[in-house]
Amino acid sequence: MIELWPPGEPTEVDDARLAALYAYPAGLTAPFVRVNFVSTIDGAVTLDGRSAGLGSDADRRVFGLLRQLAEVVLVGAGTVRAEDYRGARRPTRGRGTPPPIAVVTGSADLDPGSRLLTDTAVPPIVLTTDSAPAERRDRLAAAGADVVVLDRLTPGALLAELARRGLHRVLCEGGPSLFGDLVAADAVDELCLTVAPLLAGGPAGRIARGTDGSGSRSSELAGVLHEEGVLLLRYRRRSPAVEPIG
Numbered sequence: 165m166i167e168l169w170p171p172g173e174p175t176e177v178d179d180a181r182l183a184a185l186y187a188y189p190a191g192l193t194a195p196f197v198r199v200n201f202v203s204t205i206d207g208a209v210t211l212d213g214r215s216a217g218l219g220s221d222a223d224r225r226v227f228g229l230l231r232q233l234a235e236v237v238l239v240g241a242g243t244v245r246a247e248d249y250r251g252a253r254r255p256t257r258g259r260g261t262p263p264p265i266a267v268v269t270g271s272a273d274l275d276p277g278s279r280l281l282t283d284t285a286v287p288p289i290v291l292t293t294d295s296a297p298a299e300r301r302d303r304l305a306a307a308g309a310d311v312v313v314l315d316r317l318t319p320g321a322l323l324a325e326l327a328r329r330g331l332h333r334v335l336c337e338g339g340p341s342l343f344g345d346l347v348a349a350d351a352v353d354e355l356c357l358t359v360a361p362l363l364a365g366g367p368a369g370r371i372a373r374g375t376d377g378s379g380s381r382s383s384e385l386a387g388v389l390h391e392e393g394v395l396l397l398r399y400r401r402r403s404p405a406v407e408p409i410g
């Protein structure tokens with residue numbers, strides 16, 4: 165894997181360098197939201213309804229590292245259902261346990277027998293509301309989930325709950341609906357986007373979806389890595405312009 169950006173002599177990236185490149189800002193006192201996606205060069209986020217066919221060694225290497233750097237993995241229920249999510253395997257760096265998977269679901273329609281609950285070292289957090297049927301919430305709690313009933317599932321409410329638990333290094337793994345909500349709320353600090361050298365065509369959606377399309381957000385390029393035609397892009401929230409004094 166070669167580092168192409170910031171500009172300079174392209175250099176091979178070892179594990180220590182990779183971890184330094186993707187380190188969260190130090191001393192966080194509020195959630196920092198990193199979002200990670202993989203897409204084809206024509207913008208498809210799935211092949212046959214799943215992201216698995218878009219993967220590569222480079223993407224898997226960074227995907228694994230991002231989980232090790234995160235304190236929580238935030239994900240929408242659609243992705244959990246489509247990808248049959250299970251718990252993260254490796255401990256968060258500096259902690260003894262893997263990051264919990266925090267699932268956003270208005271319906272609480274998650275299978276209590278799924279890998280999310282049966283194949284995990286730590287209980288998943290299920291973020292839902294009291295409009296989800298109580299029996300579904302109870303079944304998930306009985307299966308070991310940490311079920312949290314919030315007034316609303318807005319990005320602000322979700323991140324406030326994570327902050328309340330001291331979970332500041334947030335890794336959102338999608339999907340497009342949850343990411344669209346985060347974009348609309350201007351809650352995204354960083355996007356890690358792997359571009360797979362594939363053309364998919366077909367009906368696949370893009371990485372963000374939502375109803376509120378107003379107000380595009382400007383981002384700045386923070387890093388580019390390359391391996392075997394795969395680009396790993398990192399964009400950060402553009403720092404606010406410094407107002408001249410006087």
Ligand SMILES: NC(=O)c1ccc[n+]([C@@H]2O[C@H](COP(=O)([O-])OP(=O)(O)OC[C@H]3O[C@@H](n4cnc5c(N)ncnc54)[C@H](OP(=O)(O)O)[C@@H]3O)[C@@H](O)[C@H]2O)c1
Binds near residue numbers: 241244
């Ligand atoms: N290429 C990639 O990197 C990548 C990454 C992730 C996902 N994907 C793909 O994306 C597809 C899933 O897309 P999706 O848009 O359905 O994914 P999603 O955002 O993971 O799931 C949407 C569902 O999550 C819940 N949800 C999300 N945000 C919510 C909010 N603010 N308030 C209430 N509920 C919320 C709702 O669940 P309930 O229906 O339970 O209420 C909603 O139906 C899958 O095919 C997956 O493979 C690809």
